[in-house]
Amino acid sequence: MPLTERGRAMIERLPEAAFPTAGTGGCLILRHEERCVGCGRCAAACPSGASSRGETFDPRQLFDAPADSRRGALGAALRAIAGHAPAGVIDVPARVTVFRTIVYDNRRCLGCGACVRACPAEAIEALAPEAAVPPAAGAAPAAVTDSTSGEAIP
Amino acid sequence: MTATTELTAAYVMRQPGSGAAAQAATAAPTAPVAGDSLRRSVVAFCCRECAYAAADASANARTPLPPTVRLVLVPCSGRVGPLHLLSALAEGADGVMVAGCLEGQCHYREGNFNAIDRVTFVQRLLASVGVEPQRVRMFTMSAGEPPRFVAAVREMDRTIGALPPLARGTTRTDLTVAPSSTAAATEGRP
Numbered sequence: 001m002p003l004t005e006r007g008r009a010m011i012e013r014l015p016e017a018a019f020p021t022a023g024t025g026g027c028l029i030l031r032h033e034e035r036c037v038g039c040g041r042c043a044a045a046c047p048s049g050a051s052s053r054g055e056t057f058d059p060r061q062l063f064d065a066p067a068d069s070r071r072g073a074l075g076a077a078l079r080a081i082a083g084h085a086p087a088g089v090i091d092v093p094a095r096v097t098v099f100r101t102i103v104y105d106n107r108r109c110l111g112c113g114a115c116v117r118a119c120p121a122e123a124i125e126a127l128a129p130e131a132a133v134p135p136a137a138g139a140a141p142a143a144v145t146d147s148t149s150g151e152a153i154p
Numbered sequence: 155m156t157a158t159t160e161l162t163a164a165y166v167m168r169q170p171g172s173g174a175a176a177q178a179a180t181a182a183p184t185a186p187v188a189g190d191s192l193r194r195s196v197v198a199f200c201c202r203e204c205a206y207a208a209a210d211a212s213a214n215a216r217t218p219l220p221p222t223v224r225l226v227l228v229p230c231s232g233r234v235g236p237l238h239l240l241s242a243l244a245e246g247a248d249g250v251m252v253a254g255c256l257e258g259q260c261h262y263r264e265g266n267f268n269a270i271d272r273v274t275f276v277q278r279l280l281a282s283v284g285v286e287p288q289r290v291r292m293f294t295m296s297a298g299e300p301p302r303f304v305a306a307v308r309e310m311d312r313t314i315g316a317l318p319p320l321a322r323g324t325t326r327t328d329l330t331v332a333p334s335s336t337a338a339a340t341e342g343r344p
Contacts, residue, residue, distance in 0.1 A: 057275075059282050074237050077244035080322050083284025090278040093271035099236070 003047060011049040016107050019048055026111015027126035031104055034064035035123035037071060038098040042115035042124060050108035051115055053100045059086035061101065069121075194248040194314045196223045198307065199238065201231045203261040204297045205253030212300035219304065220311035231255070231292075232265025239276045239290050244322060249289045249314035253306060256294045266294060288313055289320065 003011070042051045062075035063086065092100050113126040200206040206227050212219070224247075228234055231254025242250045252273055254266035270292050277287035291313070293306040 059279055062279075070237070074240055077237065077240035078279065078283060080244040081240075081280075081283075081285055081320055083321070085283070087282045087284075090275075090282050093274045095268050095271035096275045099275060 003044075003049075008049060019108050019110060025129060026109070027113050027116075027129060029104070029106070029109055029111060029113070029115065030125040030127060031102070032123045032125065033058070033061055033101065035066065035121050036061065036102060037069065037121045037123070038100055038102070039120060040097070040100075040102070041118040041120065042102060045114040045118035047112060047114060048108045048110050050105045050110070052103050052105075053097070054103040055092060056089040056101060057092045057099045058089045058101050194222050194311075194319065195246060196220075196249040196251060196307075196310050196314055197226060197242045197247040198223050198251045198253055198310070199226050199228050199231065199234045201254045201266070202227055202229050204255040204259075205231075205293070205295055205303055207297035208253075208295055208300045208303035211297075212304050215300060217300065217304050219307055222311050222314070223307050230260065230262045230265040231269035232260070232262060232267075234269055234272065236272055236276050236279070239273070240279075243285075243289065243320060248317070248320045249291075249310055251291050251293060251306065251310045253293045253295060253303065256296050259296065285320070286317055289317065 040053050043053050046052075059078070062071050062078055065071035065075050067073075067076065089101070111126070111129070116124045116126045198205075200209055206225070209219075209225055231252050234252050239250050239252075252269050254269050255261065257266065257270075260266040273290055273292040276290050280290065281287045291310060293303075293310075295302040295306065
């Protein structure tokens with residue numbers, strides 16, 4: 001369910017302990033950045049603020065994009081004139097909105113899969129919780145103790 | 155000087171006011187290639203409301219433009235995206251300039267601000283892959299300033315003439331080879 005601006009601002013102020021189910025029960029979210037088109041719908045749909053549009057862009061996303069996509073066309077043009085492989089991430093000017101790498105914070109992720117349903121490019125994959133045991137095993141105990149110590153937030 | 159007279163001659167054969175694009179297009183093949191810098195080409199995306207009008211006025215005044223420049227009419231500089239700039243470079247241009255309205259005077263309110271940020275973005279993109287960022291540049295001017303347009307084109311022409319020709323294709327194989335060479339390295343490791 002998309003959040004309002006006010007709701008998003010409130011979530012931004014919450015500590016990580018306010019997400020007790022993060023990393024415990026939900027799906028494991030797997031992002032395929034090379035397929036991402038930068039539309040930001042995952043960030044708009046995310047109920048916990050785990051996905052957001054970042055301030056930087058990784059040019060390698062253009063090089064790895066599918067050839068028939070817009071980013072792929074851009075990558076092909078860049079590849080034709082490139083002297084070497086991209087050196088690293090670049091800062092993005094304020095008015096460029098599409099060419100931003102999505103920042104995904106798995107400590108806030110509830111694993112609800114809202115981003116998977118919102119993604120038009122099939123760039124996000126949700127793995128079933130049982131398949132996600134190895135990554136969740138490390139994250140789950142920390143999240144649970146945090147939530148029990150911070151009793152104030154149910 | 156020969157280039158100048160031929161430029162004017164080529165233009166006079168056309169009807170007055172037929173546009174600066176026609177002047178540049180007809181002049182370029184007839185212009186004698188004196189130095190290496192004359193073989194460079196610059197694509198100029200010109201806003202219809204200001205820069206293209208300035209180009210038209212400068213052509214009516216018979217101000218010679220550098221023969222390297224090709225004008226492309228766009229309804230607003232905000233129409234120009236990263237793909238326009240990069241595919242122009244990839245398909246033969248050595249430099250690309252975007253000419254839009256003065257800040258705050260865009261006829262579509264903020265198209266030129268979008269263009270300024272996109273040009274900055276493409277400059278950073280070029281710098282990250284080892285291409286000179288000054289190959290892409292944004293200029294702003296009003297419709298009543300033909301000298302400013304001519305000065306912008308000449309400055310761009312000077313910048314690009316000082317740079318080596320943009321290498322294409324040859325480096326492309328390096329890029330495609332790179333992943334397989336790393337794959338070979340990982341294969342050889344165990």
